[in-house]
Amino acid sequence: MKLQRRFAMLGIAGFALGACGLVHADAYPSKPVRMVIPYAAGGPVDALGRALASRLSAAWGQQVIVDNRPGGNEVIAASQVAKAGGDGYTLMLATDPTLSLNPYLFQKLSYDPIKDFTPITRVAISNMALVVANSLPANTLKDFVAYVRANPDKVSYGSSGVGNGTHLSMAWFAKENQLNMVHVPYKGLAPALQDMLGGQVQATIGAVSVVMPFVESGKIKVLAISGDKRAQSLPNVPTFAQAGFPAMQASFYYGLIAPAGLPAAIRDKIAADVRAIVADEKFRKANLDTFALEPVADSPQEFAQFLVRDREMAMSKVKLSGARLD
Known part of the structure; x- marks a missing residue:
């Protein structure tokens, strides 16, 4: 009891x-x-x-x-x-x-x-978009990869800083596709994009909301976006998988x-x-x-x-x- x-x-x-x-x-x-x-x-x-x-x-x-x-x-x-x-x-x-x-x-x-x-x-x-300078002779992601392979260490990519998701995503993409690029870290993505306009760097990857104003103004080119489907704000831009690179992981x-x-x-x-x-x-x-x-x-x-x-x-x-x- x-x-x-x-x-x-x-x-x-x-x-x-x-x-x-x-x-x-x-x-x-x-x-x-x-x-x-x-x-x-x-x-x-x-x-x-x-x-x-x-x-x-x-x-x-x-x-x-x-x-x-x-x-x-x-x-x-x-x-x-x-x-x-x-x-x-x-x-x-x-x-x-x-x-x-x-x-x-x-x-x-x-x-x-x-x-x-x-x-x-x-x-x-947040999906991320890979963007390149207008001066770069690449209109697709495959074009970009081919150009970098043909010009090792001549293409620079900007990031929001060492260890930032932009740096890690681009470093991972470069390693996966045997690309030799030069990393240029910045204190944020905005200065990296500004230097892209000035020709100091040729590529970067960043949140769509950050790169969109530059894309819409025609100042840079967007080659691919991460995620399982195309972004409503960028309906003509393929996903990395659609562009032929399904292994790419770039989001936060x-x-x-x-x-x-x-x-x-x-x-x-x-x-x-x-x-x-x-x-x-x-x-x-x-x-x-x-x-x-x-x-x-x-x-x-x-x-x-x-x-x-x-x-x-x-x-x-x-x-x-x-x-x-x-």
Whole structure:
């Protein structure tokens, strides 16, 4: 009888804890939420973060405050978020460096991407476009590969910096296709594109939203885009697979995360609310389709499983490039 009573009490206690979790999730958020963006205002990550924050504010009846913390390949923002409480009132819209790349780019990292964060959902994937200078005699990706092979070490490509996704993607493409190109790192993609116009570099790869103004003005040529299908904003541009290079991996994700310890009920609520926002046609057209972003809004479990695979790919790309940031 005593044993039965003990099990009964344990069952009641477990039910009570579960009920408390549900009530806590229903009451969330009861105060403003901070969303940390690891880049300066005005860029593609900031734009999506602000759009998402605005919609979450409306859904929750609480202000979601955007806090820009740029620098250090997202390390500055990630380190601060890792130290915040896991109560759901600090979130971060992270990309590949925070969760996938930095462990392989830095010998010492001020946070642990696995232990210090709770994955909530991948909001979207950003496809990247390979662009070249108008002066380069290449109108297709095959033309470009043939030209670089015929002119080893004479073609330079710009990137947003050593270890950045633009650098790693181009280095990987060059290795896969036996191309000898010169890497020129910049502090951001905008100066790389400006130097492309001036003839200092002949190629780069970057988010569609960043290269689009240069493409639309006819100042540079776009040869291919990553992803499984053509971008609505670039309907005449083939994917890498359609251009004859199906192995090319060139994209990055926007993932919403929180500090470790986030209660599962709150985690699931945030993921579900983001999923509803991303499913809204007006939100997609204004904030995803326009910038060639693919909607994802997966579950926390799916996001965590994706990260396992993505970290393996990140390790391979960093090792191949030889990039280090410390």
